[in-house]
Amino acid sequence: MNEWNDIAVLVPVRDIDIASVPLLREQVDGLIDMGMRRIIINCQNVAFIDSTGLAFLLACARRLARGEGLLSLVNASANVIRFIQIARLIDVLHVRPAQKTALPVLSAGVLPKWNKTLSVTGGIECLGAYRHRVSELLATLPMTADARFDTALAAGEALSNAFDHAGGVGCSMTVQAYPDRVVIEVRDGGAGFELSADQEIEASEERGRGIKLMRMLVDSVDVSRRRDVPGTCVRLVKLIGAAAA
Template sequence: MREWNDIAVIAPSRDIDIASVPLLREEVDSLIADGTRRILVNCRDVGFIDSTGLAFLLTRARCLMQRDGLLSLVNASPAVVRFLQIARLLDILHVTPADRPPVPLLTPGESPVWSKSISIREGVENLGGYRHRLLELLDTLPMDRDAAYDTALAAGEALGNAYDHASGAGCVMNVRAYHDRVVIEVCDCGEGYEIAADEEPSESEERGRGIRLMRLLVDSVEVRRRTDVQGTVVRLVKLLAA
């Protein structure tokens, strides 16, 4: 069974090619040796991947798969996506393009296929149980295991914030499944916090790093103050397979 603290994000500062692969290989191999099983490669600054880079990514992706892990490329440019598409490697490397279209709006008044509200108990030791409970719910939807795992991991980050800022007291996780998506809202009773969709959180804040990670894992992330009571609501949307 996968652990929940075995994820890492690396961000190459230039193209993944014969010049940069040696250092990247050292970094990734060190992570794998230390037990990391989920590696996200943030390709924001990568404009090109050559055959050496491709061989490196494939071998490490297969290495992680043998350990029940996963290597993903996120924020990939159109050129990189096109290259991997021609090579028929989009699925193997689990590529997410940088120019993802906005999540379509739900039809006004559309009701969920099902919904579940889960009250969160105090005590951060309960966090793992809620992540696994969410996985059980996601297993009923047309999602592959990696998409479900990423969604549960993103929800875990939101739950972690709820425990950090409100100790879990009065917190609720609402899960709603629609025909094309799953929507998860984690509501806490802390002081309240919000951040715009196009705003970059500070890397020096723990919450900021969590938001960055959630944005890499799901299709939409909203963080805003609650309107009913004091606190924060984190809304995550993950689109289902077509």
């Protein structure tokens, strides 16, 4: 961190997400309390920002603005800029995803081309690694870079929710590649939660943007109680290739 009079520069060492936000919030709160009016966040090490990171940045920007200050992000990658462009609509407007056509039904007997289960053994500090692993897996498929980024970000949101609401208990993630789609399932061992396809979640300053963001990023989001054990299963579907056109 560098300081010049009433200007400070923060350089997060990793993604701005549910794992890194507590420390960043502590740093920013301390700077504002010291009288800093301009805070610059250098994103040179940031590949992803999740909904918790978005809430944090919005809260900081609003707090600084009340004191005629300013929050800025610099050295942002194309993916980070894309996220900001998408996510800022969630707060600026009441956004609903465009009406989507029903997902094509998979023919009977169609099996996935591959099926990968990611071992979710670490805590929230490992969220970035899981997002990057999903992105690596999707790089083998005929998806655009934007589609890979969107899908990895949505998977990270689902896993972040599992850590947030279930404390990471019983978490697992599977990624399945079919000829026309990617199916990602994130399960946890919490109390269980269910959400209908058209049900909205009211966002507070700190929470509630994850589901909205997932719905904007992929073609289908299903949130349901697990049938095998207590917990929640979030199922994400992203069409690929010609099916996504």
